[in-house]
Each structure stands twice: as structure tokens, then as C-alpha cells.
Amino acid sequence: MTITDPIGDFLTRIRNGLAADHDSVAIPHSRFKVELARILKEQGYIETYGTEPGDVGEVLRVTLKYTEDREPVITGMERVSRPGRRTYVGAGEIPKVLGGMGTAIVSTSKGVMTGHDARRKGVGGEVVAYVW
Numbered sequence: 206m207t208i209t210d211p212i213g214d215f216l217t218r219i220r221n222g223l224a225a226d227h228d229s230v231a232i233p234h235s236r237f238k239v240e241l242a243r244i245l246k247e248q249g250y251i252e253t254y255g256t257e258p259g260d261v262g263e264v265l266r267v268t269l270k271y272t273e274d275r276e277p278v279i280t281g282m283e284r285v286s287r288p289g290r291r292t293y294v295g296a297g298e299i300p301k302v303l304g305g306m307g308t309a310i311v312s313t314s315k316g317v318m319t320g321h322d323a324r325r326k327g328v329g330g331e332v333v334a335y336v337w
Contacts, residue, residue: 210284223269232265251268
């Protein structure tokens with residue numbers, strides 16, 4: 206089975222891990238996915254992340270984060286720009302997620318960053334996903 210949307214797969218594995226109440230999930234490693242994990246950690250959506258050797262290549266291990274009552278911190282994730290339909294925005298059109306309560310992840314020429322950071326730096330790019 207070949208995955209045509211690795212980022213969609215990344216989000217789905219985290220979503221499924223939270224639904225199944227797992228402590229961590231293993232995701233095939235890529236530099237872009239490490240950047241996504243870095244943003245999720247900075248925004249407080251996950252505990253931690255790291256790479257470890259896998260059966261084939263490296264694996265990105267993401268430790269999921271829950272509240273005191275074991276509710277997932279991430280209540281929703283949505284893939285915005287898909288391989289079949291890319292979504293690009295200018296610096297002034299970066300969307301706010303849930304009125305600023307959520308996070309838009311944007312891939313810009315200056316690297317992967319949150320929508321808030323992209324707005325502040327005045328750069329647009331590809332809207333990868335929304336997390337809330």
C-alpha cells in the first residue's frame with residue numbers, strides 16, 4: 206500500500222491514537238512531519254516527539270497529550286491543502302481557526318510555522334492543516 210498523502214496520514218494517525226487512548230503513535234519519519242510535530246509541541250497539543258530507528262528507515266514517535274480527566278487536548282484536526290487541491294494564501298488572508306483559539310499550520314518560504322507567526326512575519330504560503 207502506498208500513501209499518496211503523507212501529511213493526511215500523519216494527522217490521521219494522531220487522530221486515531223487519541224481516539225484509541227494511546228500514549229504515543231509511530232509515524233514514518235520525514236523532515237516536514239518533524240516540523241509539524243514541532244509546531245504541535247510548541248502550541249501545547251502534544252507532550253513530546255522524537256525520532257527512533259524503525260523496521261525501514263526512521264520512525265517519528267509522537268507522545269500524545271491528555272487533560273487530567275484523560276480527555277485528548279486535540280479536539281479536532283483538518284487537512285486543508287490536499288494533493289488534489291492545494292490551498293495557498295497571501296500574508297493578509299491567513300485564516301484564523303475558531304476565532305484564534307485553534308492553530309493554522311502554514312508552509313511558507315521561511316519554513317513551516319503557525320498562521321499567527323506567518324501573519325506577524327508578513328509571509329503567505331500553503332495552508333497545510335487546522336488544529337484545535
